[in-house]
Amino acid sequence: xxxxxxxxxxxxQVETLANENQAVAVKTxxxxxxxxxxxxxxxxEHAYPLxxxxxxxxxAQLLIESMPVRVRCRTCGEESVASVNKLLCGVCNDYRTDxxxxxxxxxxxxxxxxxxx
Amino acid sequence: MCDxxxxxxxxxxxHLVTGDGxxxxxxxxxxxxxxxxxxxxxxxxxxxxxxxxxxxxxILAINLMSSPGAGKTALLEATIEALGDEFSIxxxxxxxxxxxxxxxxxxxxxxxxxxxxxxxxxxxxHMVHDALHHLDLDGIDVVFxxxxxxxxxxxxxxxxxxxxxTLLSVTEGDxxxxxxxxxxxxxxxxxxxxxxxxxxxxxxDPAKAEExxxxxxxxxxxxxLAARRNVDIDSWxxxxxxxxxxxxxxxxxxxTLRPAIQPEGSILHxxxxxxxxxxxxxxxxxxxxxxxxxx
Numbered sequence: 001x002x003x004x005x006x007x008x009x010x011x012x013q014v015e016t017l018a019n020e021n022q023a024v025a026v027k028t029x030x031x032x033x034x035x036x037x038x039x040x041x042x043x044x045e046h047a048y049p050l051x052x053x054x055x056x057x058x059x060a061q062l063l064i065e066s067m068p069v070r071v072r073c074r075t076c077g078e079e080s081v082a083s084v085n086k087l088l089c090g091v092c093n094d095y096r097t098d099x100x101x102x103x104x105x106x107x108x109x110x111x112x113x114x115x116x117x
Numbered sequence: 118m119c120d121x122x123x124x125x126x127x128x129x130x131x132h133l134v135t136g137d138g139x140x141x142x143x144x145x146x147x148x149x150x151x152x153x154x155x156x157x158x159x160x161x162x163x164x165x166x167x168x169x170x171x172x173x174x175x176i177l178a179i180n181l182m183s184s185p186g187a188g189k190t191a192l193l194e195a196t197i198e199a200l201g202d203e204f205s206i207x208x209x210x211x212x213x214x215x216x217x218x219x220x221x222x223x224x225x226x227x228x229x230x231x232x233x234x235x236x237x238x239x240x241x242x243h244m245v246h247d248a249l250h251h252l253d254l255d256g257i258d259v260v261f262x263x264x265x266x267x268x269x270x271x272x273x274x275x276x277x278x279x280x281x282x283t284l285l286s287v288t289e290g291d292x293x294x295x296x297x298x299x300x301x302x303x304x305x306x307x308x309x310x311x312x313x314x315x316x317x318x319x320x321x322d323p324a325k326a327e328e329x330x331x332x333x334x335x336x337x338x339x340x341x342l343a344a345r346r347n348v349d350i351d352s353w354x355x356x357x358x359x360x361x362x363x364x365x366x367x368x369x370x371x372x373t374l375r376p377a378i379q380p381e382g383s384i385l386h387x388x389x390x391x392x393x394x395x396x397x398x399x400x401x402x403x404x405x406x407x408x409x410x411x412x
Contacts, residue, residue, distance in 0.1 A: 002239050002270035010156050021148060031156070038273040038299040039156075071334065085295040087334035097334045105273070107152045115146035 003043040006105070007051035013107055018056045023112035026057040030109040034067035035084045037105035041066055056112075069102035160274055163242035167277025170249060171260065172373050177364040178260045180276055180376065182300055183284035184293075185266030188310040188344055190218045192284065192353075193261055195344035197225040199354055204258040204361060209248045211240040211265045218263065228252060239270035242277055258361055268293070272300040280305045280360060281376040287311050287321040294329035302333045305377045306340065306356060313343035337377065 010029070018026055033039055041064050048062050071082045073089035079100060080090030089097050155161060171178045181189045190210075197206055208229040210218045219231035230248045232240060245262060254260070262278060264271040283304035285293050288311060294301040301307065307330060309323055327339045338356065342349045367374060 002237075002273060005237070005239075005241065006156050006273070009159055012159060013152075013154060013156070017150065017152065021150065023148070027147065036299055036302065038269065085298040085329070086332050088332060095331045095334055096336070099334070105156045107154050107156055109149060109151050111147060111149040113146055114148050 003039055004047040004050060006039055007044060007047040010107060011051045011055055011057060014057045014110060015055055017110055018112055021112065022114055023056060024114065024116050026060040026110060026112045028061045028063060028111040029057065031062065031064045032067050032104045032106045032108045033064055034102035034104040035069060036099065036103035039105050067101050067104045070100040071097035072100050073097050157274065160242045163246055164275035164277040167242055167246055167249065168373055171277060172368050174254055174257065175365055175368045176254065176257055176260055177361050178262065178278040179280045179282060180262045180264055180278040181282050181284065182264045182271045183266060184268045184289060187284040187286040187289065189263045189284055190221055192310065192344045193222060193263065194225055195347060195350055197227050199350065205256050206259050206261065207252055207254065207257045209245060209260065209262045211263060213265065234265055238265055238267050239274055240264050240276055241274045245276045268297040268300050272303045275375065278376055279364060279374045282306045282308060284308045284310050285326060287315050287318060291321045291326040292329055294326060294333060298333050301330055302335060303377055304337050306338055308353065309339065309341040311343055312341040313346050313348050
């Protein structure tokens with residue numbers, strides 16, 4: 001249940017950015033989260049409102065893009081889709097691969113209002 | 118996860134940064150910015166600061182992770198007994214409640230600081246930073262950080278350590294690495310603990326456990342031992358001796374090291390010529406060489 005800590009950290013970042021850009025309200029927050037980041041998307045979605053209450057992002061919509069698990073093979077050089085507990089090359093089956101995508105836990109984009117309505 | 122060196126820019130989000138600038142304004146005073154920062158940026162900055170703190174003193178910092186009861190404290194007790202004359206060791210203990218583990222370590226004559234996390238399921242870099250202020254690190258060679266027993270959450274938080282060790286006791290099942298891939302991927306060393314019980318367990322195959330680890334694209338060493346009986350602990354002790362030596366070499370070369378997780382990331386972070394240089398003096402409102410009054 002470390003998703004609440006992650007959301008609190010997210011809110012800190014969002015507040016700083018909102019402040020820098022003279023935002024009056026944050027409308028949308030886009031995250032990118034891969035399954036190998038260790039954070040669960042549904043848990044982030046549940047924890048977010050608790051962290052956001054009383055902040056400039058209180059009514060923001062949280063949009064989380066789940067990132068695919070992809071690896072590049074160090075042996076054959078090919079890139080392929082993999083699963084969280086089988087990071088093998090989809091082409092030659094070698095285990096010596098590097099993760100290309102799947103461990104992201106990133107604040108990608110923010111949209112906010114800069115005028116009071 | 119560092120917003121200045123570009124390691125957050127992955128294959129999946131590259132298209133976002135190759136756009137036409139950061140801030141795009143729309144009608145009605147709406148504005149959008151592309152950020153691409155790790156969600157734990159603040160933690161990661163604190164962790165880098167902790168690492169700097171260790172490096173300044175040539176200390177090797179090791180984070181121990183496992184499920185509760187896998188034998189982290191027993192490993193430390195055996196290690197202190199075996200290497201207590203060779204190295205000065207200090208321990209930071211993370212638990213939800215009690216001072217029990219710190220007391221076990223102090224009973225071995227080693228300074229230990231207990232962090233009681235309350236309901237928090239992991240340690241983070243800020244907690245470790247606070248703990249460092251309460252530990253006398255003069256002359257210390259190795260700091261062990263015993264994380265909260267939990268195979269999920271601790272894997273996501275950099276504490277400022279140089280190496281991660283994930284312990285898997287043989288009573289837990291050899292498929293744990295497949296069930297908890299994140300924490301096993303983060304390991305620089307996997308220790309199969311309580312291995313003296315293998316002879317009475319028919320459902321744990323060390324070769325299978327290792328195979329599950331390899332399937333995570335991990336080449337980490339996997340060692341077996343039984344710390345409470347001092348069985349097969351030599352390989353572990355030699356691994357540790359070698360790491361202490363490597364840390365001293367790195368410090369002399371003004372390099373540092375982040376624990377495993379992703380090879381490309383650690384290469385980026387061990388370098389010295391990107392803008393996020395952890396060897397620059399920090400402009401913090403405090404120094405570590407003076408006594409602290411903590412609130």
